[in-house]
Amino acid sequence: MTRNAATLAGFGAVVLWSTLALFTTLSGEVPPLQLLAMCFAIGGMLGLVAGVSRRGWRAVRDAGRQPWPVWVLGVGGLFGYHLLYVLALRAAPPVQASLIAYLWPLLIVLFASLSTGDGLRAHHLAGAFLGFAGAALIVTGGRGVALSADHAAGYALALVAAVVWAGYSVLSRRVASVPTDVVTGFCLAAAVLSAVAHLALERTVAPQGVEWLAILGLGVGPLGLAFFLWDIGVKRGDLPVLGAASYAAPLLSTLVLVAAGQAQATWALGLACLLITGGAALAARDMLRRQAAA
Template sequence: MTRNTATSIGFVAVLLWALLALFTAGSEPVPPFLLNAMTFTIASIIGVIWVLARGRVSVLRPVPWTIYAFGTAGLFGYHALYYSALRLAPPAEAGLIAYLWPLLIVLFSGLLPGERLRTGHIVGALVSFGGAALIVSRGGLSLESAATPGLILAAFCALTWSSYSVLSRRMDDTPTEVVTVYCIATAILSVPAHLAFETTVWPDSNIAWLSVLALGLGPVGLAFYVWDIGVKRGDIQLLGVASYAAPLLSTLVLIAAGIAQVSWQLLVAAVLISFGAGIAAMASRDS
C-alpha cells in the first residue's frame, strides 16, 4: 500500500466523523455508556468478520498487552467523554470543542523526534482556541452555566483523541487488526460502567435505533479501522489538514437537520477553529 493510498483511506474517517454529532443526538435517550456498549459491539462485529475473512487472527497473538491497553483506553475514554459531553451541552458547541483534536495532533506531532514546534503552530493554536473560547463564553463566561460540564468534557475528548492518534503513529509496525480488540474491550468495559452509573434506557423510536446502528457502522465502526491505516502508513500532517474540515461539516449537518441554530458566534467560531488549525498545519508541512 502506498503512502498516498493510506492517506486517502484515512480521509474516509474524517467524512464519517462529520456525522458523529448528528447520530449521537439522534440516539437519545440512550445513556452514554450503554450507547458505547451498543455501538462498539457493532464495530467489533465488523472487525471480527474482517479479520476472519482475511485469515489474520494469528497477527494478533504477538501484540503486547500494553498495546491493547493503550488502544482500549483511547477508544473507551474518548467516546465515554464524547457521548457525555453531547448529553450535557448543546451538540454543535460540544462538537466544535471536541474537534480541536486535529489542531492538537499537529501540535503534538511537532514535538515528536525529528519535528519541532514553529511559530505557526503557536499562532494557529491561539486562533483556534480563540474560536473555542467564543463558543464557551457566548457573550460571557459563567462557570454556573448548565452546559459548562459538557464543554469541559468535550475539551478532554480533544486531548484524548489527539494523544491516541499521535502515539499510534509511533506504533506503525502494529497491524490494524488490533483495532478489533480495542473495540471488543471497549464494548465490554462499557457494560459495568453503564450498570454502575446509569439507568438503562433503550432507544424509544425508529430514529434512535437507526442512529445507534449508523454510529456502530460508520463513525464508531469503519472510521477507526481506516483512521488507523491512515495515521500509521499515510501522511499524518495531510490527514490533520483534512480533519480541519470536520468541525464545519459537522456543524452544517446539525444545522441542516434542525438540531442547531445558525448564529454568528457559531459560524465565527467554526471559521476561527478551522483557520487556526490550517495555519498550524502549514507550519508543520514546512518543517
C-alpha cells in the first residue's frame, strides 16, 4: 500500500468518527463505559470474523505471539484514551474538557516530528493550528470559555487523554510490522476492561428499541472499523497530514447532526469549515504535490 493510500485509509477513520456523536445521541441513557464495553466487543468480534475468514486461525495466533509492549500500547491507547475522556467529562464541564481533549491532532503533528523521519514543516504546524481553531469554534459555538481551578482535575484528565491518543498513534509507527488484525485483540481486551470499569463506576441500563441499532452502528463504525483504518494510516501514512486532517472529525460530526436535525447551522460552523478545510489542505500540500506528480 502506498503512503498516500494509507493516509486516505486513516482519514477514513476520521470520517467514521464523525458519526460518533449522532449514534451516541441515539443510544439513549446507556452509560458511557457500558456503551464502550458493548461497542468494543462488537468491533472486536467483527474483526475476529474478518481476520479468521481471510487468514484462518493464523490471525489469532499472530495476536497471541505479540510481545507485551505491543499489547500495552494497543490496549492502553484504545481503552486508556476513552476511559480518561469519560472521567474528564465527569470532572469538568463538557465544552472545556472536549476542547482540551481535542489537542490530540495537534500533538500528533508535533510528536511525529520528534519520533519519526517525516519531519515537521511550517505548513504542517500552521495547518494543525488552523484545524484546532476550527475545532474550538465548533466545540464552543463561537463563545469564549473560561477555565476554572475548581475543575483542574478534569482538565488534567482531558490533557492526558489527548497525550495518550497522540502517543498511541505516533508510537504505532514503531511497530509497523505488527499486522492490523491484532487490533482485534486490542478491541476485545478494551471491551473487558471497559466492562470492569462500568461495573465499578456505573449502573447498568438495558438499551431499548432503536438504541440497539445505534450501539450496533457504533460498534461497526466509529468504535470498530475506524480503529483498523487508523492503524493502517498511522503505520504507513503521512502522520502530520493525518494529524491536521483529523480536525475534520468535529466538523463532519456537526454537519451530520445538522443533517439529522439534531443541531443548528451557525456562523461559527461556517467559519470552522473554512478553517479546518484550509488547515487540512495546507498540511497536505506535500501529499497533494506527490499525487499530482504521479
